[in-house]
Amino acid sequence: MRILLSVGLSGLMAAPSLAADMEISIDIPKLDVAEYHKPYVAIWLEGPDKKVAANLAVWYDVANRKQEGDKWLKDLRQWWRRTGRELKVPADGLTSATRAPGSHTIKFEDSAALKDLASGQYELVVEAAREVGGREVLRIPLQWPPKEGTSLNAKGEHELGTVAVNVKP
Amino acid sequence: MKSVIRTAAVLALSAVVPVAAHAHKAWLLPSSTVLSGKDEIAVTVDAAASNDLFYFDHRPLRLESLVVTGPDGAKVEPENKSTGKYRSTFDLPLKAPGTYRIALVMDGASARYKEDGKEKRWRGRAEDMAKEIPASATDLVVTQNVRRIETFVTSGSPDDAALKPTANGLELQPVTHPNDLVANSEAEFKLVLDGKPAPGVKVEIVRGGIRYRNQLGETTVTTDDNGVFKYTWPEPGMYWLEANVSDDKATLEDAKERRAGYAATLEVLPE
Numbered sequence: 401m402r403i404l405l406s407v408g409l410s411g412l413m414a415a416p417s418l419a420a421d422m423e424i425s426i427d428i429p430k431l432d433v434a435e436y437h438k439p440y441v442a443i444w445l446e447g448p449d450k451k452v453a454a455n456l457a458v459w460y461d462v463a464n465r466k467q468e469g470d471k472w473l474k475d476l477r478q479w480w481r482r483t484g485r486e487l488k489v490p491a492d493g494l495t496s497a498t499r500a501p502g503s504h505t506i507k508f509e510d511s512a513a514l515k516d517l518a519s520g521q522y523e524l525v526v527e528a529a530r531e532v533g534g535r536e537v538l539r540i541p542l543q544w545p546p547k548e549g550t551s552l553n554a555k556g557e558h559e560l561g562t563v564a565v566n567v568k569p
Numbered sequence: 570m571k572s573v574i575r576t577a578a579v580l581a582l583s584a585v586v587p588v589a590a591h592a593h594k595a596w597l598l599p600s601s602t603v604l605s606g607k608d609e610i611a612v613t614v615d616a617a618a619s620n621d622l623f624y625f626d627h628r629p630l631r632l633e634s635l636v637v638t639g640p641d642g643a644k645v646e647p648e649n650k651s652t653g654k655y656r657s658t659f660d661l662p663l664k665a666p667g668t669y670r671i672a673l674v675m676d677g678a679s680a681r682y683k684e685d686g687k688e689k690r691w692r693g694r695a696e697d698m699a700k701e702i703p704a705s706a707t708d709l710v711v712t713q714n715v716r717r718i719e720t721f722v723t724s725g726s727p728d729d730a731a732l733k734p735t736a737n738g739l740e741l742q743p744v745t746h747p748n749d750l751v752a753n754s755e756a757e758f759k760l761v762l763d764g765k766p767a768p769g770v771k772v773e774i775v776r777g778g779i780r781y782r783n784q785l786g787e788t789t790v791t792t793d794d795n796g797v798f799k800y801t802w803p804e805p806g807m808y809w810l811e812a813n814v815s816d817d818k819a820t821l822e823d824a825k826e827r828r829a830g831y832a833a834t835l836e837v838l839p840e
Contacts, residue, residue, distance in 0.1 A: 467608065468606055468608065468609075470605055470606045470607060471604075471605060471606035471610065472605070473605040473606070474603050474604060474605035477838055477839065478840070480603070480605065481749070481751070481838075484605070485605070485725050485726045485727075486726055
């Protein structure tokens with residue numbers, strides 16, 4: 401009986417998942433505006449408790465001439481409130497430069513950020529904020545680790561084009 | 570026995586009574602409340618009293634009583650203080666990360682008296698009362714006024730060291746941090762009077778931008794037995810809240826009544 405009980409418990413504890421891959425592609429739309437700045441973008445995984453389960457990428461003005469690129473990180477409001485304000489930037493493997501309009505793909509193969517995640521339901525969140533422009537947040541619910549190869553996507557209306565995520569076990 | 574206890578409770582409650590709000594709304598308005606970055610970050614703050622929030626169209630607030638507390642609990646010196654026709658303004662460099670409490674703290678007095686049979690009124694600093702009210706005054710009634718007007722700004726992560734109550738007059742103690750407010754989320758605060766929970770106090774809450782709408786849209790909430798009140802922000806914006814009480818705890822000689830007021834400007838961000 402005792403053995404059975406401990407097996408049941410370990411099932412509930414959701415052991416860390418085995419290696420699985422995630423590929424995210426993000427369209428940054430070309431906008432016809434008088435003053436254009438490439439958007440700041442944050443990409444993270446959120447648990448059902450709205451807590452950040454994994455920080456995946458942050459694109460910001462890392463190489464700002466006056467070294468004040470971090471001054472606008474707070475404009476990624478949800479990311480800033482949930483995790484950004486607790487982090488030190490730049491951070492290896494997380495932060496990189498802003499991207500020009502077009503499609504950008506980032507891959508997480510056997511990634512450290514995802515390897516230790518408990519299996520369960522998550523939301524992939526992509527937030528974009530543009531200087532003298534707007535802000536947009538897209539959410540894609542997904543299961544991690546994936547049981548089978550899956551493609552999911554969401555379409556932005558203002559600051560983001562299509563965001564697609566491909567996961568495979 | 571039971572009725573004695575009840576009478577005592579009623580008396581204790583009635584010792585603190587709500588009083589009417591001031592004629593004009595007094596406020597501090599920071600240029601930002603949530604900031605990121607390491608170097609040379611600062612906020613500029615306006616200080617004014619007006620009918621409409623947050624437009625400086627009536628008179629400036631004097632900055633003599635400005636007290637800024639930094640994230641380590643120590644005082645921070647504001648820069649470039651100036652007072653114009655309609656507003657005062659100053660800069661506050663945020664050299665260390667954390668939460669700053671910006672406050673105008675007034676401990677003054679007002680008086681009614683008769684001189685040659687005519688009713689007169691006086692208001693000012695307690696130490697000026699003796700020389701400004703003539704010795705020949707009769708029927709002198711003095712009221713002590715303790716008033717605190719505040720706002721908060723945070724660089725990086727919010728923290729609590731600057732928010733410890735001074736235990737003088739009416740103050741806001743956060744349950745929800747004042748720089749962590751989001752539209753459609755419930756915030757919870759505690760009002761304290763001399764550092765102790767202030768139950769049954771009415772708190773008026775108004776969103777800024779009054780000039781461009783027809784209705785004031787104010788909400789009044791009342792603190793519970795523990796001095797706690799809760800409010801769900803209906804939309805993002807700069808909000809102003811105010812509470813006033815009156816009791817017999819005056820520390821000024823001559824004063825029978827003490828009035829304690831609290832006002833704060835809080836920014837609520839979009840989700």
